[in-house]
Amino acid sequence: MSQSEKHKFEEEWQRAFESAAQTPPTSAWADIEARLDARKSAAVVPLAWWRSPRVLYAAAVAALLLLSWPVLRLSQSRSPDEVASESTKLSSGAATTSVPELADRAPETTMPLIRPEATTQASAPVRPTTAEPGTQRLASAPSAVAPALPSALRADAPERSFASGFMPKTGGDDGTTVNGFMPKSGELPNQTPTIIAITSSSRHGKPEDTERVIMGSSTVPLRTPALTFQIARRSPIGTSEGVVHLAQRAVHFDEAELPSWTRRGRVRELWAGVSLMPGLFNPKIDVTTAPAAFSNAKASRESLASASRGQLSYSVQLHGGKRLSRRWSVETGVSYLRGNSDFNSPGYILDATTSKSQNVLENALTTGKSSNDYFSTIAGTNNFDKSNGAYIALDQNAVNNYRYVQVPVQAGYTLNPDGRLSYTLLGGVVANLFLQNQIQDSQGATLKTTADDGIYRGLNWSASTGVRMNYRLAEHWDATLTGSYQKALASILHDSRTLDSRPQLYGVAWGVRYVF
Amino acid sequence: MIENEQELVEGCRQGERQAQRRLYDVFGGKMFAICLRYVRHRADAEDVLQDAFIKIYENMHSFRGEAPLQYWMKSIVVNTALKHLRRQKHTLELDEVNGSELPTSGPEITLAGFQMQQLLGFIQELPPGCQTIFNLFAIEGYQHNEIARLLDISEGTSKSQYSRARCLLQKKLNKEQRFDNESVRKTQI
Numbered sequence: 001m002s003q004s005e006k007h008k009f010e011e012e013w014q015r016a017f018e019s020a021a022q023t024p025p026t027s028a029w030a031d032i033e034a035r036l037d038a039r040k041s042a043a044v045v046p047l048a049w050w051r052s053p054r055v056l057y058a059a060a061v062a063a064l065l066l067l068s069w070p071v072l073r074l075s076q077s078r079s080p081d082e083v084a085s086e087s088t089k090l091s092s093g094a095a096t097t098s099v100p101e102l103a104d105r106a107p108e109t110t111m112p113l114i115r116p117e118a119t120t121q122a123s124a125p126v127r128p129t130t131a132e133p134g135t136q137r138l139a140s141a142p143s144a145v146a147p148a149l150p151s152a153l154r155a156d157a158p159e160r161s162f163a164s165g166f167m168p169k170t171g172g173d174d175g176t177t178v179n180g181f182m183p184k185s186g187e188l189p190n191q192t193p194t195i196i197a198i199t200s201s202s203r204h205g206k207p208e209d210t211e212r213v214i215m216g217s218s219t220v221p222l223r224t225p226a227l228t229f230q231i232a233r234r235s236p237i238g239t240s241e242g243v244v245h246l247a248q249r250a251v252h253f254d255e256a257e258l259p260s261w262t263r264r265g266r267v268r269e270l271w272a273g274v275s276l277m278p279g280l281f282n283p284k285i286d287v288t289t290a291p292a293a294f295s296n297a298k299a300s301r302e303s304l305a306s307a308s309r310g311q312l313s314y315s316v317q318l319h320g321g322k323r324l325s326r327r328w329s330v331e332t333g334v335s336y337l338r339g340n341s342d343f344n345s346p347g348y349i350l351d352a353t354t355s356k357s358q359n360v361l362e363n364a365l366t367t368g369k370s371s372n373d374y375f376s377t378i379a380g381t382n383n384f385d386k387s388n389g390a391y392i393a394l395d396q397n398a399v400n401n402y403r404y405v406q407v408p409v410q411a412g413y414t415l416n417p418d419g420r421l422s423y424t425l426l427g428g429v430v431a432n433l434f435l436q437n438q439i440q441d442s443q444g445a446t447l448k449t450t451a452d453d454g455i456y457r458g459l460n461w462s463a464s465t466g467v468r469m470n471y472r473l474a475e476h477w478d479a480t481l482t483g484s485y486q487k488a489l490a491s492i493l494h495d496s497r498t499l500d501s502r503p504q505l506y507g508v509a510w511g512v513r514y515v516f
Numbered sequence: 517m518i519e520n521e522q523e524l525v526e527g528c529r530q531g532e533r534q535a536q537r538r539l540y541d542v543f544g545g546k547m548f549a550i551c552l553r554y555v556r557h558r559a560d561a562e563d564v565l566q567d568a569f570i571k572i573y574e575n576m577h578s579f580r581g582e583a584p585l586q587y588w589m590k591s592i593v594v595n596t597a598l599k600h601l602r603r604q605k606h607t608l609e610l611d612e613v614n615g616s617e618l619p620t621s622g623p624e625i626t627l628a629g630f631q632m633q634q635l636l637g638f639i640q641e642l643p644p645g646c647q648t649i650f651n652l653f654a655i656e657g658y659q660h661n662e663i664a665r666l667l668d669i670s671e672g673t674s675k676s677q678y679s680r681a682r683c684l685l686q687k688k689l690n691k692e693q694r695f696d697n698e699s700v701r702k703t704q705i
Contacts, residue, residue, distance in 0.1 A: 023548070
């Protein structure tokens with residue numbers, strides 16, 4: 001069969017189908033229209049703000065502020081040692097600290113918790129009792145406060161012993177001892193010492209009752225904002241003064257006597273954990289300017305239509321954290337990220353002389369580097385003639401994988417911190433250390449780039465945010481489930497003239513952590 | 517129609533539903549015929565058509581007008597059809613070519629006298645891999661090296677599969693023509 005016959009055969013088929021048309025089903029347009037409507041409504045969601053670098057920078061700054069605020073707050077507030085030393089002064093009877101004279105002896109009346117005139121005596125020295133040297137005066141509370149408190153903690157509750165080992169009975173035949181109002185270990189919430197102080201004085205009767213003191217071996221400041229506010233609010237003098245007086249009170253107890261569940265809530269809590277995060281990594285490659293080979297082949301516009309798609313990726317994470325306060329925490333760690341993606345281009349350049357081809361990503365990466373030596377030896381893309389390339393408009397998918405080591409630094413704010421199930425809102429930055437990028441086209445040719453090649457930035461920053469659910473499995477073990485999102489703050493490429501890439505990663509991490 | 521092509525393109529770029537509908541009305545039939553050449557079932561062809569038109573509307577901004585709109589749309593439809601086949605792994609079904617199926621020298625049969633519907637039927641009856649390669653080479657005009665790259669096969673496979681497709685089609689055409697000639701002879705007798 002001659003060549004002309006062959007061509008004739010094909011030409012005949014081409015002619016036969018040149019103007020062929022088949023009426024599509026009437027439902028086809030309705031379906032297209034429905035899909036267009038669905039896409040239009042989906043596009044209304046205003047997510048474009050994520051793409052703004054300014055917003056991302058602002059988010060990163062906000063995260064850093066969130067991170068530093070608890071630290072500053074802690075450094076400015078009084079340390080437990082300071083309070084302890086202050087308490088010691090009080091105990092020795094030489095204290096001139098402002099423990100106010102709050103006693104009010106009028107029974108069965110709705111007397112204020114703190115007398116207005118008492119505020120003028122804020123510097124009144126403490127008058128120690130003879131029976132218990134080195135004690136601190138307690139505020140009296142009206143009986144109106146007591147009903148609002150748990151019955152077990154009220155003055156009329158049955159006598160219980162909590163700290164009898166180090167809390168000597170203060171005299172009084174009516175049994176108005178401190179021990180009398182102390183529930184047993186395990187039944188006492190965190191605020192108990194403050195409540196005790198108030199309820200003990202609320203047993204108004206004898207003048208000496210107002211002189212009741214609590215003494216112990218160790219000191220911890222009690223500044224429970226909710227309770228302080230609750231009590232102060234009931235006072236006619238308002239909250240401000242109440243806060244001043246109550247905040248200066250110290251109650252002594254032995255930490256060893258605390259029930260175990262309260263120890264988990266202590267401030268200086270450390271943890272370490274491991275997790276695995278399946279996720280979607282998208283390098284978000286944007287061809288900003290057509291490479292020369294594509295421009296010469298008059299395919300500039302086609303080259304710009306390329307797009308990357310995220311594929312299933314994973315990250316193995318080791319992390320540790322520290323609880324700065326009841327709700328605030330800071331954490332860091334190290335993780336290995338394997339980010340998989342696809343690069344889809346509507347066509348590629350074919351070198352007519354060498355029959356070698358490159359999609360726009362490969363072409364931009366190879367020509368973006370000052371020297372092609374690396375690629376000529378590794379990828380076999382040497383001698384790619386920019387002026388002799390023909391653009392082939394055929395859809396092409398290339399596998400585009402990245403490897404990073406990540407070091408996140410995040411602040412956390414925990415909701416329901418004492419519950420078995422708690423939630424932590426996370427925000428911060430991630431340092432991404434580039435290891436390797438590997439592009440594999442549909443023919444199997446591989447282009448491998450490492451940090452030494454100078455194409456990708458060795459260090460790149462991302463903003464990160466997320467939510468973590470912490471479930472307490474045992475006293476020291478938590479199970480965690482973390483949904484997180486990361487977005488690069490700048491292009492991961494050194495030279496962004498042709499390509500811009502700001503990867504994003506979102507995924508759900510499963511893990512466990514050990515709480516020390 | 518053609519003089520309004522620019523307006524149509526502009527309308528589609530703006531997302532005007534009327535322009536999109538008009539584009540579909542003008543080119544839908546031709547594009548559907550292409551879909552039918554690549555897939556066997558009408559329902560699949562309808563799916564490909566829908567996907568292709570969505571792509572066309574979404575990528576209208578990248579149409580620069582250097583080539584006729586129809587050719588640009590055609591390339592999108594062909595690509596969409598190939599993607600559809602790839603998803604269904606039809607292109608992988610490239611059987612070994614039998615010696616008996618290789619083209620034999622003989623009188624070249626012209627397509628004159630055959631209805632388009634008949635020819636479409638012949639193409640659809642080809643084995644899936646053959647069908648795709650025949651469409652790409654004979655009708656779309658791609659070269660074998662391009663087809664090889666596109667379908668992730670070797671150039672030799674593309675050539676042999678095309679030869680097989682051509683042979684099978686010639687046999688069908690021969691058979692049909694013989695049948696027609698015999699029918700004519702019988703009616704003359």
